[in-house]
Amino acid sequence: MSVPHTKRICQIIKLKPSAEAEYRAIHAQVWPGVLAALERAHIVDYSIHYYPSLQLLIATMKYTGSDYEADMKKVAEDPETQRWWKVTDGMQESFVEGAEGSGKDTPWWTELEEVFRFDGKP
Template sequence: MSKRVCQIIKLKPEAEAEYKAIHANVWPSVLAALKRSNITDYSIHYYQPLRLLIATFKYTGTDYEGDMRTVAEDEETKRWWKVTDGMQESFVEGAEGSGKAIPWWTELEEVFRFE
């Protein structure tokens, strides 16, 4: 059974153009790491008035925490996060960046689904 995940984070105003540009050409190695870790149907939307980035994806594996650790340990993904984390402002108190003990993106509760 798949799990759907929705997360948010804030985009720094000065980073809007650069963030969109880098995501127009995501590094193939980063996409491969996601695929290896059972992440599919990944999208990020941007709500400019509040500078919110809203990410959604499906997880199709059987060990979500383990697969998320695998993504966090991928060297190219770490390099990608060094670029993108600097463009973002986390809502999570104490968060220091992607792949750390405290989540960088805020995971949202699903309150409705229609399939």
């Protein structure tokens, strides 16, 4: 059995303190079209964690496709995802200089470098 290549991704962004309740509420019922776009883009095992003392959102996911940039472009072109980002981007503050929102040329979330991994025994 062939196992697809997996790219692990970790990203951070700042959540505006005034938006915490709304952010939690919208993520309790993510729009089905947004999830479908992620699935079509080969994104799996996606989670977002919150670190309240620094207002950090920390997202982790795995990409199992073969062309990450092309798949992310398709996500950015998805109309329902674009509507979702219009709602959620307003709740966030990017750390990336010049960032104007999700799906643009300049990344909205900051991607973090992996410095350690332990996969355990296969």
